[in-house]
Amino acid sequence: MLHRHDRFTAAILVAGDLILSFGALLLAYNLRYVWKFGGETLGLPENIPSFYAYLPFAIVITITTLAVFAILGLYNRGRFQGRLAEFFALIRSITLILIIAYGVTLFWRTPALSRWLMIFYWVIDILFLTIFRGFLRGLVAKLRRRGFDRRRVIIIGSGSLAGRIAEKIGEHTEYGYQLLGFINTDDEETIDERLSSLERLGNFDKLAPLLEQLHPDEVFVAVPSRHDRLLELLDTCEAEGINATIVPDIFDVLVGRSIRRAQIEDMDGLPLIGVRQVPLHALSNRFLKRLFDLSFATIFLLLFSWVYVLTFLLIRLTSKGPAIFKQERMGLDNRSFTCYKFRTMYQQPAKDSDTIWTEKDDPRITPLGRFLRRASIDELPQFFNVLKGEMSVVGPRPERPHFVKQFKEQIPRYLVRHQVKSGITGWAQINGRADISIDKKVDHDIYYIENWSFSLDLRIIALTILRVIRGSNAY
Secondary structure, rough: OHHHOHHHHEEEEEHHHHHHHHHHHHHHHHHHOEEEOOOOOOOOOOOOHHHHHHHHHHHHHHHHHHHHHHOOOOOOOOOOOOHHHHHHHHHHHHHHHHHHHHHOOOOOOOOOHHHHHHHHHHHHHHHHHHHHHHHHHHHHHHHHHHHOOOEEEEEEEEHHHHHHHHHHHHHHHHEEEEEEEEEEEOOOOOOOHHOOOOOEEEHHHHHHHHHHOOOOOOOOOOOOOOOOHHHHHHHHHHHHHOOOEOOHHHHHHHHOOOOOOOOOEOOOOOEEEEEEOOOOOOHHHHHHHHHHHHHHEEEHHHOHHHHHHHHHHHHHHHHOOOEEEEEEEEEEEHHHEEEEOOOOOOOOOOOHHHHHOOOOOOOOEEEHHHHHHHHOOHHHOHHHHHOOOOEEEEEEOOOOOOHOOOOHOOOHHHHHHHOOOOOEEEHHHOOOOHOOOOOHHHHHHHHHHHHOHHHHHHHHHHHHHHHHHOOOOOE
């Protein structure tokens, strides 16, 4: 929910943690074996082992640091995470890292690990990472106060709940939120005094056009959960592809009521409920998926480079025009990118290819192109999109801007598909592809987004390969 927007900060954290953890081990080694205090080395043995002998242990330490921190959520930096909570999380994590690394090195030929070396490392690493993360937190907060890394938000509601969220945001500029204004619902005639300095953007009936015009990064829904139009409010936000965050009233907190696939966070004592949980918003999951994408795409391109060359030559020999077809598509966060495909149609004006839907037995498709589509060979250049970071191997299929605008008006929650990277194949593709309606495809895509796992990606890839082998792909 909230932490997914701190991607750049999280990337700095990953690099800093790895460098400082390695540096902590190097410093611990010097304290244990090299540097002299009062003319004597601290616990100096007769034969001092070289630091290079400890490199296997150092490698295990750095890899384990990344894995443990990611699994325990130390890279999912919510804007409201406290310093003390992070400090104790670091102590627990580094202790676990030492235990794991020591266990691994029992099966790896290394010099006996000194207890003083491990104690020094434990203390130094905690000290280094606490200072580093505190400094980074303070720097980010300072930058946010000056207007950098701002999240543009709108409050829906004008009562006490809306006033509370506006007050919290105003008191904590380090959260990095820029309030654009508030929208009051029909039954809220009185406006909380804490909203008096904010712009009144309009009534709920104008919510859809306002969201389309302003396109905020976040919407805080601050109306009672018993409000008769709450679900309509949430559906309107999702139709625009904007995540809504609910500010629950005291009744919700007491009864523990959950809404859809809820995710709960805390803003200085004020509970917030995200209405959709997306596993790929977590840095650890994105890192794993990106690492797999890069590895898979690189290996695939190396193994099947001959297919690319052969297809390129066949297209150029059988029809006029370039072998690679480039087209604007919409991907993550509604951003457009240039999608690559092998050309399967006769050359045509861009306005036709961008706005005309491909049909079965479409006369625009060349004889070779029909085979390429049936075997899904036309999609292979998209592995270059994967390497560039514009697409993933698995995800919702990217669509042309013309149809995105059209489907957005016709299909509720269509833009939810854009909360993750587009993919070469996906859950919708192995469940029918062109044989199912657009709204069913959207349902399949949302299922994938909410239930993502690495094993699900592997399953989709395996089923995609089977479909290609069986020749069961659509036109």
